[in-house]
Amino acid sequence: xxxxxxxxxxxxxxxxxxxxxxxxxxxxxxxxxxxxxxxxxxxxxxxxxxxxxxxxxxxxxxxxxxxxxxxxxxxxxxxxxxxxxxxxxxxxxxxxxxxxxxxxxxxxxxx
Amino acid sequence: xxxxxxxxxxxxxxxxxxxxxxxxxxxxxxxxxxxxxxxxxxxxxxxxxxxxxxxxxxxxxxxxxxxxxxxxxxxxxxxxxxxxxxxxxxxxxxxxxxxxxxxxxxxxxxxxxx
Numbered sequence: 708x709x710x711x712x713x714x715x716x717x718x719x720x721x722x723x724x725x726x727x728x729x730x731x732x733x734x735x736x737x738x739x740x741x742x743x744x745x746x747x748x749x750x751x752x753x754x755x756x757x758x759x760x761x762x763x764x765x766x767x768x769x770x771x772x773x774x775x776x777x778x779x780x781x782x783x784x785x786x787x788x789x790x791x792x793x794x795x796x797x798x799x800x801x802x803x804x805x806x807x808x809x810x811x812x813x814x815x816x817x818x
Numbered sequence: 819x820x821x822x823x824x825x826x827x828x829x830x831x832x833x834x835x836x837x838x839x840x841x842x843x844x845x846x847x848x849x850x851x852x853x854x855x856x857x858x859x860x861x862x863x864x865x866x867x868x869x870x871x872x873x874x875x876x877x878x879x880x881x882x883x884x885x886x887x888x889x890x891x892x893x894x895x896x897x898x899x900x901x902x903x904x905x906x907x908x909x910x911x912x913x914x915x916x917x918x919x920x921x922x923x924x925x926x927x928x929x930x931x932x
Contacts, residue, residue, distance in 0.1 A: 805911035809861030
């Protein structure tokens with residue numbers, strides 16, 4: 708069983724719609740991260756989350772993005788109003804320090 | 819933002835030979851370096867890492883070398899196997915407030931031919 712499970716594996720959404728990407732770590736972790744990879748480009752850091760609050764975020768993570776850990780197990784990434792350029796693979800990761808374990812990702816396609 | 823660069827988009831190697839993947843960085847604050855392997859439709863999988871206080875770390879067929887003065891690291895795979903065919907990402911981390919945040923290179927596609 709994977710240590711980090713992401714759902715859905717693929718999400719297609721209309722431009723302007725809200726999407727919620729979900730991540731469920733198997734074991735207890737303190738640090739949570741979201742990264743994304745636009746097709747053909749590098750994996751980019753979006754946000755880190757520790758002790759139920761954002762510890763760091765990148766320039767990509769603007770007001771359209773939010774993260775939360777609503778029930779102590781799920782970790783979600785919400786995009787309020789999707790744009791075409793949000794189409795990418797989104798990876799959740801858990802970690803201790805620099806060592807990250809990644810989920811298999813959610814492919815978001817904005818049409 | 820090109821703080822971590824992998825200048826070779828692809829590498830093709832014969833089975834049994836050595837694969838050498840290279841990575842350069844510019845940020846002097848980076849103190850921990852990792853290599854991840856990625857298959858299509860999967861997330862990156864941790865392979866091997868090295869702290870900036872070391873210049874070499876070995877794990878089975880995989881060895882990572884760090885040259886701090888040149889801001890360069892490399893991953894050696896010996897002997898290469900067809901199952902090693904994947905995309906390899908170099909990543910770096912700085913301490914302090916960026917604790918844990920990884921900065922990735924563009925990746926190198928490794929193909930190992932039988």
